[in-house]
Amino acid sequence: MHLRALPSASVASSSSFSSFATRAPGAKKKKMKNRRPFPTTRFPALMTRSAYGTSSTDGSWTENASNPFNDLISLARGKRDIVQAGESCLYERSMEVPLEDIESTEIQDLVSEMLAIVKGRGVGLAAPQIGVKKRVFVMEDTKEGMSDESEEERKSKKRVPFKAKAVINPVITPIGDASAAFMEGCLSVQGYRALVRRHLKVKLKGVAPDGKPIDVDLTGWPARIAQHEMDHLNGVLYVDRMEKRTLRRVDKVSAPVPTDRHEEFGTCPSVGEIATGGSYLSNKSAITGVDDIETLTKKSKNRRKRR
């Protein structure tokens, strides 16, 4: 998942030129002989650089490349890249990983590869995004990753750093009715963002790569990341859940959402949290994933005891 709400770091804003444009009254005009000619047109658009990539002036988006060392490892193993919207694997339900396969080289390598790919490029990645239809996702959020957001933004989204986490056969259940609407993006839908309402709090269960059961309650941004990645395992992209009229190019992410009531699409929700309204997700089972997580985790415990 590539999540950015409000990029604040502009590498070339129009204010960069203001010192050239003004001169104190009466001051002598400086010699411009050896200087490059001053641009006669205004800078056409803001180029925005976030922790995970850069939008150019034409609005196209370039994700940061992953660590070159990791790239070499990936290459040696037959490099897999992040697939983009349109690939069939992004629209299909992924398969559960049999517990006895978790220790296998295939699954362990898959988790390592996914963690390497997502590092520095986003906050989450699901296996189908590299063409593997298995119920595995990874998530991580770092101080560096959120460094281009103000403290106020991070607080409003309840975004906090957390260590890399890999979850196999995840199950997510909402806790309470509170929800939050924020701009969301995806490494498989590069260059765009849209407002997506998600549960504010969820319970995440699953199995870790070491076979241990995972059972954590998540709130705010981590809860959003988990729900986004879970969606991938069910063949759902954030654009399936977005507020339609809020889709925008990444360089326009901080533009206001429409406030008028559209006769066909209604009114866009306001950005932020709301205390009630969990029923906005018509099909709740879509995010709960597998039904037998208790059995899965119980089996996992027994398996570890036997060792």
Ligand SMILES: [Zn+2]
């Ligand atoms: Zn995604």
